[in-house]
Amino acid sequence: MTIANLKIELSPGADADTAAHFIESRFTAAPEIEKSIVAEDTDRFGVAETVAVIAASVVLVKEGTELLEALRKFVKTAQALVTEGKALKGALIEVEGETLDAATASDDDVKALVARIASES
Numbered sequence: 001m002t003i004a005n006l007k008i009e010l011s012p013g014a015d016a017d018t019a020a021h022f023i024e025s026r027f028t029a030a031p032e033i034e035k036s037i038v039a040e041d042t043d044r045f046g047v048a049e050t051v052a053v054i055a056a057s058v059v060l061v062k063e064g065t066e067l068l069e070a071l072r073k074f075v076k077t078a079q080a081l082v083t084e085g086k087a088l089k090g091a092l093i094e095v096e097g098e099t100l101d102a103a104t105a106s107d108d109d110v111k112a113l114v115a116r117i118a119s120e121s
Helices: 016-028 064-084 107-120
Strands: 002-010 035-045 049-060 088-095 098-101
Touching (some): 002 016, 002 064, 016 035, 016 064, 064 088, 064 107, 098 107
Antiparallel strands (some): 002 049, 035 049, 088 098
């Protein structure tokens, strides 16, 4: 079982509850995601700036090549969330201590991540 964490920064003035429901609906429709938990949160950037974020944890019950495919789909879902959700600014994906920027993550980045996870198992 692999747990992927996703942190999505909200645009200033965005309604966090609406954004959380939008994200949850996308995860519910994704067959590679076994279970998801979506909650409002905050992150601190610098000394004074606190940014509203939506934190999501998802369970990907896959291994090996199936994990690679599940993570590819998860990254595409995260990229689509930021593209389609006007209240969303950016997303970071964390899996097994490794972080990917959803906006810039390539297929090679996902393959390298899965290779690192497999070597640590």
